Amino acid sequence: MAEKNNVVLIGMPGSGKSTLGIVLAKIMTKDFVDADIVIQNQCDKTLQKIIDACGPEGFIEVENEILSKIDAENSVIATGGSAVYSDEAMKHLAEIGTVVYLKISYDQLVHRLSDLQERGVVLKGGIGMSLKELYDERLPLYEQYAGITVDVNDLTITAAARKVADALAHEGVK
Template structure:
């Protein structure tokens, strides 16, 4: 049985928020992969993207995510983790990957400062284009999908707990 839960999804989907509560309820550690990247690199995500460019950031993100080996943890990944095939294969091996799925409209409604959050956007790319591109990858790597549209944090948490418990039983 896999003893980690790995949350993937678009920025604003609530991976960190749900992850912290999920870890608390399940008695697991919580790891925010973006914070691990910032700590290891000694700079903010937005600064890494600015200095290394999107491709440089993605290489750093993949290296750090494929090096994660916790036991009994909930891992909230960055939204762009799905671009790293090796990292995603590793995360699927060490945990149950849960896609917190939110419609593009809902993501747009939740995000204010997309650049300040350290979101990887290529030159000229819109959030809608990014959503379309990543959705396919999230579906490819997930073990289970939680559709969060119209749900509160509590409802998303409950739905996630039920799905994870069914999967690991």
């Protein structure tokens, strides 16, 4: 059983999980694992190609299977925004680390995201699903799985990473 010394970042696409995760790993002297890249490497396809080939539900199954087996130590793990659709994966990640929800307002999200289709974003409601519908669908899931919630609105990546590091230190996470 892996020690619970990882930090797991969850949140909407564009909330900064990958970019903030790298800075946070440096601040906390941890390794960095980008779950989306792990999935792409194991499937030998981009996220968008996996979604196109398997559909949203199929992608969620693939993501769940891979995330449920992530065996990291002393790492910051940036999950994909859709990780919260996979209860098994989220339970595993919570067992091996502290789950941090990077909270961002809908308005900030609109500013940060350009094209969902290019980002390999899982739209469970299909291609016509709006960003607002996606936000409203995922918000309660992020809140459900969060061990710690950090509001990253209006912060630079570095400031947001420091805020997360401070919140973790406050909880006794090293």
